[in-house]
Amino acid sequence: MNSRPARQCIADAVVESNVSVCQGHWRFVLRADRFPECLPGQFINILCRDRATEDETPDGPARLSGPFLRRPFSIAELRRQGQTTWMDIIHHLIGPGTAWLAARRPGDRVNILGPLGRPFNVDPATRxxxxxxxxxxxxxxxxxxxxxxxxxxxxxxxxxxxxxxxxxxxxxxxxxxxxxxxxxxxxxxxxxxxxxxxxxxxxxxxxxxxxxxxxxxxxxxxxxxxxxxxxxxxxxxxxxxxxxxxxxxxxxxxxxxxLERVMGCGLGTCQSCVVKVRDPGAPAGWRYGLCCTDGPVFDAQSVIW
Ligand SMILES: Cc1cc2nc3c(=O)[nH]c(=O)nc-3n(C[C@H](O)[C@H](O)[C@H](O)COP(=O)(O)OP(=O)(O)OC[C@H]3O[C@@H](n4cnc5c(N)ncnc54)[C@H](O)[C@@H]3O)c2cc1C
Ligand code: FES
CATH class of the missing domain: 3.40.50.80 (Nucleotide-binding domain of ferredoxin-NADP reductase (FNR) module)
Incomplete structure (x- = not known):
């Protein structure tokens, strides 16, 4: 459970179930084929809109059915059988992306990118x-x-x-x-x-x-x-x-x-997800790390809280 799995994919996953679990919170299960190896702490970036309804019209560009940028979500449970992977996502409805997710029904398709980020590390000495x-x-x-x-x-x-x-x-x-x-x-x-x-x-x-x-x-x-x-x-x-x-x-x-940050890309490109981390080698003793690629899991003592 120590090193970050290397492969990522973009896939159309199928919603198997989607239920309200308490006030403002939903849990849904996604089924994906050939989803790469991943570990607890990693996340997926979900496109919270339906691209199929967004074809350009003669009058100009189509209106998007949800937010332009993908939204990051941790994997709450993962099961595999053969080439098939089931992933549970639990989310709190706070804006347009999570509202779109809450409205998904079994059989709907959801486009995912992942797995992303660094997982938790389990030292062999941990008991x-x-x-x-x-x-x-x-x-x-x-x-x-x-x-x-x-x-x-x-x-x-x-x-x-x-x-x-x-x-x-x-x-x-x-x-x-x-x-x-x-x-x-x-x-x-x-x-x-x-x-x-x-x-x-x-x-x-x-x-x-x-x-x-x-x-x-x-x-x-x-x-x-x-x-x-x-x-x-x-x-x-x-x-x-x-x-x-x-x-x-x-x-x-x-x-x-x-850690959580508002993320633009999830891939280390946009620099929107900075975290202040200690770095004795840096002139000020600290530097910015990126939550999406250096994290989201950090050694808690390295973070400047
Ligand atoms: C690595 C990672 C894993 C995550 N895992 C989960 C998860 O398992 N379940 C879950 O419910 N949420 C999770 N989140 C947060 C989730 O990504 C946001 O709630 C989601 O993007 C909100 O999208 P929205 O379009 O519904 O709301 P938006 O309109 O994007 O946001 C609504 C409000 O919440 C604020 N906000 C959005 N994202 C964050 C954030 N990351 N931190 C602080 N404030 C934020 C916005 O600034 C805005 O004020 C995770 C975030 C990260 C970075
Ligand atoms: S989300 Fe773009 S660099 Fe981290």
Whole structure:
């Protein structure tokens, strides 16, 4: 799981299913033929419009049926059988691209480019993993959780959302502790199959641990210091990831963060996705990295938060 797979493709994928999973969030499954090898943390760039309806007319250029630029999305789960690949995408509806995606129906075609970016790195010395997700940062960590268990690493998911109404996963609510219990349980149904425990946190206390996921991580490690061989993987709001990086630095625990930027090309060309990273060799001690090609996964201690 260490190096970035080299091949990319542009493909017309078929929508297998598309369902609303909670307020403002959708999960759809794409089926693609001969999709290249890829790893958790990588993303695809989706053309969120229908090119078939955009032929030029005698009166001039056609109106686009959606945004001109592709939109980046993490792969939340990936399965393969023979030459066929199924990919799950979970998204939050915030603008024209995600509105177009939410309106897709089974059988529709969606043009994708990928896989793009650098995946998470799993060091062979890693024995335990803590996955810290916030909001719509959950998708890449779901696929990573399964991949880690298959590699013999024991993951624990800490997942924070504002409120239970915007939690885009199927939850066994009977299994969730309420209030201030930091005991993880098998509450996330799709992870239960792989034996991955989870601690759910809500800012408003409507489900699970009442408080920020960053406080839950610090609290867990106050109760019991992290074992050697622990690695943290995080994805979510930038302030959350910065807090996770700080807690990890204080404990000497390695941490990888999957960042988001507004992306134009996803291919390292347009320079729209810069991230400030430490570089002792640079005159100012830092330089700009590109989220799309140097990331989206970065060593959290290299990022200037
Ligand atoms: C590597 C990567 C992986 C991503 N994975 C997912 C995912 O799995 N699920 C998901 O829901 N979203 C994901 N995103 C974010 C997703 O790409 C945007 O939400 C999407 O492009 C919005 O498109 P839109 O046309 O609906 O809205 P737009 O009109 O493009 O955006 C609406 C508003 O959101 C802001 N915005 C758009 N993109 C971003 C961004 N990346 N960071 C901060 N603000 C932004 C815009 O500035 C604007 O204010 C990912 C982004 C990156 C870079
Ligand atoms: S999105 Fe164009 S350079 Fe990163």
């Amino acid at each position: 335990r993993a803590v996955l810290v997700a916030g909001g719509i940062g959950i998708p890449p960590l779901l696929w990573l959780a399964r991949t880690l268990t298959e590699a013999g690493v024991s993951p624990l998911l800490l997942y924070g959302v504002r409120s239970a109404s915007v939690l885009p996963l199927a939850i066994d609510r009977q299994a969730v502790h309420r209030g201030r219990s930091l005991a993880p349980t098998q509450s996330v149904i799709e992870l239960r199959r792989f034996g991955v425990p989870a601690l759910l946190c809500t800012d408003d206390g409507s489900l699970g641990w009442a408080g920020l996921v960053t406080e839950a991580l610090a609290g867990l490690w106050e109760e019991r210091a992290p074992d050697s061989g622990t690695c943290v993987y995080t994805c979510g709001p930038e302030a959350m990831m910065g807090g996770v990086a700080q807690t990890c630095a204080a404990r000497g625990v390695p941490c990888q963060a999957c």
